[in-house]
Amino acid sequence: MSTTTLPTPADLTITPRDRKFERGKLDARLWHGGRVEATAIYNALSTTFPVGEAFFVESVRAFRDGAPPKLAEEIKGFTTQEAIHSREHAAFNRRAVDSGYDLSKLEEQVDFRLAVTKSKPPVVSLAATMALEHFTAILAHELLKDPRHLAEADPEAADLWRWHACEEIEHKGVAYDTWLHATRNWPRKKRWEVKAKVMLFVTRNFVVDRTAGAMELMRQDGVTGFKAWSGLIWYLWIRPGMFRKIGVAWFKFFLPGFHPWNEDDRDLLRAYEASTAAKAAPAPVRKVRNAA
Ligand SMILES: [Fe+2]
Numbered sequence: 001m002s003t004t005t006l007p008t009p010a011d012l013t014i015t016p017r018d019r020k021f022e023r024g025k026l027d028a029r030l031w032h033g034g035r036v037e038a039t040a041i042y043n044a045l046s047t048t049f050p051v052g053e054a055f056f057v058e059s060v061r062a063f064r065d066g067a068p069p070k071l072a073e074e075i076k077g078f079t080t081q082e083a084i085h086s087r088e089h090a091a092f093n094r095r096a097v098d099s100g101y102d103l104s105k106l107e108e109q110v111d112f113r114l115a116v117t118k119s120k121p122p123v124v125s126l127a128a129t130m131a132l133e134h135f136t137a138i139l140a141h142e143l144l145k146d147p148r149h150l151a152e153a154d155p156e157a158a159d160l161w162r163w164h165a166c167e168e169i170e171h172k173g174v175a176y177d178t179w180l181h182a183t184r185n186w187p188r189k190k191r192w193e194v195k196a197k198v199m200l201f202v203t204r205n206f207v208v209d210r211t212a213g214a215m216e217l218m219r220q221d222g223v224t225g226f227k228a229w230s231g232l233i234w235y236l237w238i239r240p241g242m243f244r245k246i247g248v249a250w251f252k253f254f255l256p257g258f259h260p261w262n263e264d265d266r267d268l269l270r271a272y273e274a275s276t277a278a279k280a281a282p283a284p285v286r287k288v289r290n291a292a
């Protein structure tokens with residue numbers, strides 16, 4: 001497949017939104033609606049971002065030489081966005097630590113997974129990044145599509161997650177296009193086999209590690225055993241059921257002709273932009289009748 005026929009929209013621009021979120025202490029340790037399992041899974045996810053997204057940047061940049069100019073430009077936007085995500089989630093994680101969580105076990109597990117991946121040829125890191133970026137993009141899509149996911153969360157924290165989700169959608173094709181470029185001379189069958197195998201592998205690790213991470217954080221809140229398992233499973237798979245809801249989009253990755261931009265979901269970005277613009281706009285001046 002030629003890299004000139006990629007379905008990434010021709011008018012897509014990747015624009016880093018260099019936002020800085022709250023640095024002070026979280027108003028509540030259970031910032032996600034006072035819910036142990038919701039706070040735990042989002043904190044477990046956030047723990048992976050600072051080093052995980054630095055790894056994505058490294059993996060994609062290793063293949064930028066010789067990339068077509070449009071892709072090279074998109075890689076720049078992608079790396080800047082991910083670097084800012086790392087910075088903001090590192091700050092968010094410090095707030096979680098300040099509210100009493102110990103994230104060290106979760107961080108060690110991320111370091112372990114990355115060390116295993118990095119011990120393999122660089123194209124494996126690129127494939128893992130490409131698979132995880134699809135994963136992130138479909139989570140982001142669901143997060144922005146259904147406001148119930150963050151409805152009860154601390155507003156500033158919810159804002160951080162929405163901002164991150166928006167940029168994940170915007171750059172969702174970059175790792176995939178870099179992968180297509182890097183493997184342009186591979187036979188179709190080999191390309192599909194590697195991509196499918198890597199996706200299955202990273203999905204297994206993602207589900208197992210994030211679940212274990214969330215269980216560990218719930219344990220730190222005194223919730224263990226059946227209560228912890230059932231609460232977490234209900235939250236992730238039933239209601240709001242984020243993991244269940246991304247199932248179809250996850251499966252599409254394996255279909256022939258898959259590309260992240262086969263679904264153009266920039267309407268979610270426009271809605272996000274409109275909501276932040278509305279929040280930033282000064283309140284309209286209203287005439288107030290003098291009561292005197
Ligand atoms: Fe990111």
Ligand SMILES: [Fe+2]
Nearest residue numbers: 082133136168
């Ligand atoms: Fe990303």
